[in-house]
Amino acid sequence: MPTSAFHADVHAPAGDNAQFGPVLGDAEFEFIRHVIAENAGIILGPNKRQLVQGRLARRLRELGLPSYESYCAHVRDSGPEELVGLINALTTNVTSFFRENHHFEALSSYMIPEALKRNQTSRRLRIWSAGCSTGEEPYCIAMVLSECLPSGIRWDAKILATDIDSEVINTAQQGIYPSDRLSAVTEARLRRCFRKGVGAHSGQAMIQPDVARLITFRTLNLQHNWPMQGPFDVIFCRNVMIYFDQPTREKLVTRFAGLLAPGGYLCLGHSESIHAGTAPFRLVGKTIYRKHGDGNGA
Ligand SMILES: C[S@@+](CC[C@H](N)C(=O)[O-])C[C@H]1O[C@@H](n2cnc3c(N)ncnc32)[C@H](O)[C@@H]1O
Structure with a gap:
């Protein structure tokens, strides 16, 4: 040179x-x-x-x-x-599949089972990934949800995935990832939930349509009005509030509480927390908060 x-x-x-x-x-x-x-x-x-x-x-x-x-x-x-x-x-869009995996374990072991029980009359289940970046988080939620839904009974189960950044939402909607980003996905899930790319797509994997169809992707600024009515059974808002100041975080947590079903869960990122007494939540696991009540008036 x-x-x-x-x-x-x-x-x-x-x-x-x-x-x-x-x-x-x-x-x-x-x-x-x-x-x-x-x-x-x-x-x-x-x-x-x-x-x-x-x-x-x-x-x-x-x-x-x-x-x-x-x-x-x-x-x-x-x-x-x-x-x-x-x-x-x-915006900082760092994310990965099964990042902070304890949230997905909790989703499968008690968050979704409790929601299935609580909502057995309506058969409606809603999960929101707020600040979903390039889609890894909502696709992991969809993989777990598809494993937990009872077979043979129709459930109106949906995941809403939103981010302020329109470029990451476009990437997320495509559902195509370099294979080397899938190292945290188990073999069984890789086989069931992904298609391996060939030709121009070799070295990539695409999420299976029956998993992807559980998710609706939207651009949404968390500081603006939210068009959703709720209630949500689980809200993931992980590694987003770290970029906000304390009053903005507190306001956001209060708004999440308003959209969660009683007994619903809020999952935050590893360095995020809710000040005791700011909102109707109890810490029940590592960065996992449960909204007071059980949906039956308790
Ligand atoms: C570090 S990523 C976290 C991705 C994922 N939740 C995770 O934990 O792996 C933070 C995301 O929050 C989004 N974000 C930042 N400010 C936002 C706002 N005001 N409204 C909605 N999303 C926002 C960014 O665009 C970015 O994609």
């Missing part, structure tokens, strides 16, 4: 870095922090400047914009339109 490929232009224009592109200045960083906190509830600490610059660099290139000043002007002028691009670029 010619050494000129590594040549840094010492005469680069102010505000630019010839090797890494435009530099995010103080005012623009503050503006972006404010916009993302206002619209997504996501709090970006002052130490996140490099991360923001790195994640928005692609967006600037896509839009053909030369600087962060021009990008911030574009966000201001285009209103809600560019908000989607900004939010998609700044």
